Amino acid sequence: MKRVLVTGGGGFIGRETLGPLRALGFEVDAPGRAELDLLNGDPAAWFAAHPASHLLHLAWDATPGKFWTAPSNLDWVAASLRLVRAFAVSGGTRAVVAGSCAEYDWGHATLDETRTPLRPATLYGTAKANLFELLDKAAPGLDLSFAWGRVFFPYGPDEAAGRLLPDVIDGIAQGRRVAVSDGTQSRDFMHVEDVGAAFATLLAGDVTGAVNIASGTTTPVREVILTAAAHAGDASLLDWGARARQASEPQYMAAATARLHATGFVPRWPLADGLADTVARRLAR
Template identity: 45%
Template sequence: MKRVIVTGASGFIGRYTLPQLVQAGFEVHAVSRHPDPEPCEGVFWHHINLMDEQSVATLCSSIEASHLLHLAWYTEHGEFWHADENLDWVACSLHLLKYFVHHGGQRVVMAGSCAEYDWHGVGLCSEEQTPCNPATLYGVSKHALHQVAAAYCSNHQVELVWGRVFFLYGPGETGSRFVPAVINGLLQQEIVPCSSGQQVRDFMHVADVAEAFVALLASEVCGAVNVASGESCRLREIGEEMMRQIRGRGVVEFGALLDRQGDPAVLTADATRLCDELGWRPTYSLEQGLAETIAWWKQRQEKYDAN
């Protein structure tokens, strides 16, 4: 029986992985601090604080999972890059990994980040060729965790996949981030101030990101793998597509805000490992994904207006 512990299970990516994991034949043990996540058939919920080492030890010993999908981290928009919480997440991730392995764990997938790569080089990030040289505490912390986890798993003959997440969007995203902020502004007929929009990024629908993680977990691929579509575009194009689809009086004003300091002009992913080794492709086009996301926010707004 494949039995998986999923952390961050009520988070943006996590909640999308749950039905997919059930579908893939896993007995799913979802971990969340939040007491009332949306129910999902076939999922066992565990409401624990991952910062509490004793709770983590008890969880791992009671479940004896074969698989671990570790998505939880501190992700407060704008804050997470330099937050002290990054230290806590390195520490609790190491505890989690240790107890998981001590109780028979065999295969681990953890969420890394494109922020681990050296952003000063060329824009295309390759797992094997682009050096890691993170410029933020978040990137440094993820990268440090990867190194320790890789050495530890190697000592214990446990398989490790380190899935480096790039950019994502979709229903359920925190409202202050780029895509939802633009959608909501446009739906409210506002002028939405944005940065230059010249930044080239690899954006992927969150359901596809979740599907890639589940596919990685169920596969035999190991090591660092970029979790991205391999196709990229300017933020401006994404903004213009949202304007095209919403067609109201709202408008995105590119250049009204400064670009975030240290943000590279081009940050895109070499998705060869995901595509060729895993044989996986995203389902959503950007057009479809944005349409679905816009519909979700519209529905939410209607619900809100009705109350």
């Protein structure tokens, strides 16, 4: 039996990996912080009591508006190194860790795992990029099959308040005016259920190294905002340009997805259907 430890299994992405992992034949452990405290606890003790053949590490500080510069990024690098090393020493053989498109040099329009350099503009991106490089170099010596999933722009009904789409949907539904950016930038959006399934497929396979977790389709942010607002109610409540963009934020970000497709992953959600689903399920909560 394949057994996987999923960290962050109760989070936005993590909960969407559990069903796909079980469907792929995994026995899943997804402990909460009270059971496995990665920042303060001993992961070696966990693996001694709960041996795992696979590790899917998603846990990190993702507090909206704060995670880009949070000092806790340093703590999560250290905790992640301890976790992966303890997993390998315990006999684990396959690990997948969540990274971010924030690792890349955003001066490149298309972000490709094999060609685009890593030159992060934020502390968060720097922490993720450094962790990837350390684990990628260490994996052979740990006798570990290692892959790194660089997440682009997930969305879904349970996304935390304080992020773009939840603020648009909740504000419009409540009849409030909603501040948004000018929306002229373009991004790769992926339904969180597809993100979860992509991670499960990556873990179950043998592809190593960095893999973009993205749809492969780039859409103007303005179009996404308008679609979500129309499903939620009155799009005229949008205040365009009233929400500041990050100074380092690029105009265009596209993801290369050939390596993801090589895992056998097949997405379920076209963007239009995914946005309709997101709004309907969020408003029904």
